[in-house]
Amino acid sequence: MGCLRAMNLVFIGPFAFKPKGTVSARAFLIARALVRRGHRVTILMPPYDNLADSGRAWAEDGVRLENMVLRRNDAWHQLTVPLRMARRATRLGPDAVHVFKPIGYSGLAAVALRLFSRRPLVVDTDDWEGKGGWSDVNPYPALWKALFAWQERWLARRAGAVTVASRCLQEQVAGFGADPARVFYLPNGPDGRWRDLAAAGDEDRARVRAELGVGEAWEYEGCPIVNTGPDSPVGHVHPTDLQIQPGHILHIDFGVKQDGLLHRRAIPQGTALQVGDVIVVNVLAVDKERGRISLGWADRQAGD
Numbered sequence: 001m002g003c004l005r006a007m008n009l010v011f012i013g014p015f016a017f018k019p020k021g022t023v024s025a026r027a028f029l030i031a032r033a034l035v036r037r038g039h040r041v042t043i044l045m046p047p048y049d050n051l052a053d054s055g056r057a058w059a060e061d062g063v064r065l066e067n068m069v070l071r072r073n074d075a076w077h078q079l080t081v082p083l084r085m086a087r088r089a090t091r092l093g094p095d096a097v098h099v100f101k102p103i104g105y106s107g108l109a110a111v112a113l114r115l116f117s118r119r120p121l122v123v124d125t126d127d128w129e130g131k132g133g134w135s136d137v138n139p140y141p142a143l144w145k146a147l148f149a150w151q152e153r154w155l156a157r158r159a160g161a162v163t164v165a166s167r168c169l170q171e172q173v174a175g176f177g178a179d180p181a182r183v184f185y186l187p188n189g190p191d192g193r194w195r196d197l198a199a200a201g202d203e204d205r206a207r208v209r210a211e212l213g214v215g216e217a218w219e220y221e222g223c224p225i226v227n228t229g230p231d232s233p234v235g236h237v238h239p240t241d242l243q244i245q246p247g248h249i250l251h252i253d254f255g256v257k258q259d260g261l262l263h264r265r266a267i268p269q270g271t272a273l274q275v276g277d278v279i280v281v282n283v284l285a286v287d288k289e290r291g292r293i294s295l296g297w298a299d300r301q302a303g304d
Contacts, residue, residue, distance in 0.1 A: 006038045010094040012085055012109050014101035016047035017065060026126055026165070026188055027100045028063060035062035042066060042092055046081045046105040048073035082108035089113065096120040098163075099155075103129045107151040114158050123155045125173065126165035126188070152176065 011031055013023040023045060031041040042064040047053035051073075057066040066088075068081050086109045089097050099110040102123050113121050129135065130149035140148070156162055156176040163186040164170045174180045 004037075006040070007034075007095040008093060009034065009039055009041045010089040010092050010097045011041060011043040012089060012097065012099045012106050013043055013045040014104055014106040016045055016050035016053050016067065018050060020049060022100055022126055027098075027124075028060075028065075030098075030186070031063045032061045040064075042094075044068065044085050044088055046070055046085065048077070048081075048105065078105065079108070081105055083112055085109040086112035086117065090117050090119060094119055096122060096160075098122040098124060099159075100124045101126070101129070102152040102155040103148040104151075107148070107155065110155050110159070111151065114155070120160045121158075122161045122163060123159040124163045124165075124186070125152065125156075125169050128169065128172065 009031075011027050013027055015023065017023050017028070023043065027043055031043055034041050041062075043066070045053075045065065045067050047056075047067045047070055051070065053067045054071060055067060055069045057064070059065070068084055068088075070077055070081055082105050085105070089109070090113070097110075097113055097117075097119050099106050099113070099121065101107065102110060102125055110121060110123055113119060130145070130152050135145045135148055153176045156173045156178040159178075160182065162173050162178055162183045164173055164183060165186065165188055167185060170183055170185055173183050
């Protein structure tokens with residue numbers, strides 16, 4: 001670990017470990033990497049989207065995971081559970097608190113921590129949440145939309161640091177008034193378990209394509225790269241400077257107005273793909289002059 005001392009860290013998630021993916025596919029993987037470097041990490045979650053997890057706690061790969069007791073997703077719990085998460089986080093005596101998603105339950109917990117605690121606060125954003133993003137997609141009440149827009153701007157300016165999943169979000173947060181020197185690019189990455197997966201055969205690919213209702217390939221003009229497969233680390237690219245070659249494997253997350261994400265309008269008509277799905281595709285061809293790549297389907301997993 002060099003000169004970095006072991007730290008006690010608390011992560012606050014925006015919802016349950018599953019079915020959505022921010023906790024399981026982002027916060028947990030970051031926490032696990034920190035634990036492997038000698039740090040202690042506890043993840044607190046408000047399981048409003050999976051009430052069966054209310055009060056459930058367990059340890060996985062050295063990470064402590066705790067669900068708050070939450071019986072109903074009503075106005076009372078939407079106010080009190082964030083306060084309980086903030087109080088629980090403080091009682092754990094962390095060196096820092098890392099809050100994932102600056103809106104909703106986790107966002108209110110972050111506001112409480114910023115106002116009533118001296119613990120260093122880091123806020124993470126992995127989606128475009130307010131106006132122009134998920135607020136334009138989901139049928140949120142007008143009051144929620146206004147609250148979310150305020151939360152992501154207020155916290156960006158007042159958190160000790162902000163981590164972002166994409167370059168677009170990095171620019172967005174800086175536009176909210178955050179000091180660019182305190183905004184850190186922290187992209188998602190595939191779980192190491194991908195390395196243990198057996199190669200898909202022609203029959204498997206045909207079955208998956210049939211289930212998705214898509215053909216063998218389709219073309220998308222732009223920059224659809226989020227994370228590359230474990231055998232093809234090519235990193236972030238710009239449409240005019242594609243750092244990929246035919247034969248590379250990409251993991252792509254269908255999202256909303258994020259740098260590197262395929263916009264939901266790019267989802268082929270008549271398929272079973274939804275915003276938030278993660279697919280594994282093969283690069284068939286690259287046209288650097290036009291910023292166009294041709295992708296072939298391979299797999300899909302549900303995300304958030």
